[in-house]
Amino acid sequence: MENLEVHANPWMALAIVVFCLALSAFFSGAETALTAASRARMHALQDGGDKRAGIVNRLLLARERLIGAMLIGNNVVNIGASAFTTSVLVSFFGAEGVIYATVAMSVLVVVFAEVMPKTVAINKPDQAALLLARPVSWIVALFGPVTMAIEAFVRVTLRLFRIDISEHKSVLSASEEIRGTVDLLHREGGVQKEARRMFGGLLDLEELGVSDVMIHRTKMRTISADLSSEEIVREVLSSPYTRLPLWSGTPENIVGVLHAKDLLRALDAVKGDASKLDVRAIALDPWFVPDTTSLADQLKAFLSRKTHFALVVDEYGEVMGLVTLEDILEEIVGDIKDEHDLSVQGVRPHPDGSVSVDGSVPVRDLNRAMDWNLPDEEATTIAGLVIHEAQIIPDAGQVFTFYGYRFQVLRKSRNRITALRITPVSRLNAAE
Missing domain, CATH: 3.10.580.10 (CBS-domain)
Known part of the structure; x- marks a missing residue:
């Protein structure tokens, strides 16, 4: 009797599968959009009176509950769509219908319910988060008791393995998160190089003495x-x-x-x-x-x-x-110069990509001038960095390679390195 009903209503079966896939796409896109949305922008919009941004912020305050509700909804509709498709195709093709259903649903779920909605959401996360905020809040409220129970169970289970998942615990400090965001925006073209340096310098004030x-x-x-x-x-x-x-x-x-x-x-x-x-x-x-x-x-x-x-x-x-x-x-x-400042010739670039540097030049100044990333935690000056890495006071003519750069000591006065020639290893390899 059931097989006859399925054969008689193929369009109804197709409609149910499409509806389940649409719900799955909704859950996948909503999870991606809300987790990728800019919290700073959402707070700014909320302060400006946008009620949808306020809903987004409330959802993000209970991030685990949000993700739990989206996962529950996504898995329920995916399993339901797969089960219904399997029963339909088995009724048509017999045991081989299981294979057809597995292949068909894998393709449909991956393409239309995962990759496509997540791609759209990740490209415009703020807009998507605002659009989906209200229906997502209803879903979170609906699955609230279930997600709370699952969350409690997961916490207890992970605690047995000594894994700490305390709420609101972040691996990165606030300054590291800001620095990472600015670097990302710089790579994407949203923040200019000089602005990135100014942000970085401002954040460094707490770390530098x-x-x-x-x-x-x-x-x-x-x-x-x-x-x-x-x-x-x-x-x-x-x-x-x-x-x-x-x-x-x-x-x-x-x-x-x-x-x-x-x-x-x-x-x-x-x-x-x-x-x-x-x-x-x-x-x-x-x-x-x-x-x-x-x-x-x-x-x-x-x-x-x-x-x-x-x-x-x-x-x-x-x-x-x-x-x-x-x-x-x-x-x-950056450097502030006026008409009375002395011109300090401490960094002299050469056409071959190498740089002649006075030993007393601070590492941070060289990094700023050449856009390099030499470490400045263990030594303040370039001469100090070479001595720290070499573990000796080198003589003129000695050459060292570390951090992707070749350091040649040009001059030395007593126990002080007074001049060096620094060449990026990449330029040396290119020359060879």
Whole structure:
């Protein structure tokens, strides 16, 4: 009797299979769209009054329940469509109908209920998520008790295997997720190279310390407070900097910071007679900060103290260098040059793809200039990176290869590497 009914209603059978495949496509596309939708955009749309975006955000807050409901619905309709197709084809072809049903449903489900809807959803996830949000919320409410029971069972089972699936636990930190999103948008053409660097520099402020961007004490421009006031005035006027540390006795003994504008005001007050100046009285008290201070904290300190200049000291109180507000801002926006800045020739590219680099050039500056990705966690300068990787202080002429680059030591002064030639290995292989 059942076989007669099936033979008599082939169009009804086809309609049921098509309906099940349509539901399967709905579940597959909805799951992909909602999990791939931009949460930042959804929150912005919700703040703008879009109720559909609010539904999307509520669904994403219970992500496991959402995915569970979609999987339950998808599997129920797929199994139902396959079972119904099998029974129909068996009634027509006998036992061979099982084979025909398996092949036919595999093709139909993969193409029309999986690949096609997911492709559409992944190309326009935000639009698809907004379109499907309301019906999906009904499905999640319908399957809510079932998904909660399954979720509890899965948690208990995985806990037996010491697998932690705590809610809202993310493998990536918030900054890593933002960085990854910006890099992805850059590769897709949505974010320009300079904007990506600025985003990266802003995120790096928490990870970098002042010792990573400071001007080392060997490069600091300082003035001896023991000089005559006339000599100090000449030193300040010949310097490209507006703030200069004053030392007394030894260069490590910083006793003040002289600001050029304060000196000029004092000089004007004595009618230009430098011999009447008391330079130490004009100088500001030095501000010392630990070398472990993060750039984010130092930036806040600069803003709160309304000053742009600090001296960096190590754990023993020894001066290591100085850091300015400009040094921190350059980590975000790149080099800031004005008409008084000195031109530092530390990186010199060559036509063959190699680069001549002074040993004192910071790794981060070289990466920024050449768009490279040399690590800067273990060493601040290029010379320090080579010494760290080689585990020795190399001599001139020695060559090392690591991180995909060939490092040739050109010059050495005592225990310091003063010049290197760096060539990407890819350029060497291309030349061969």
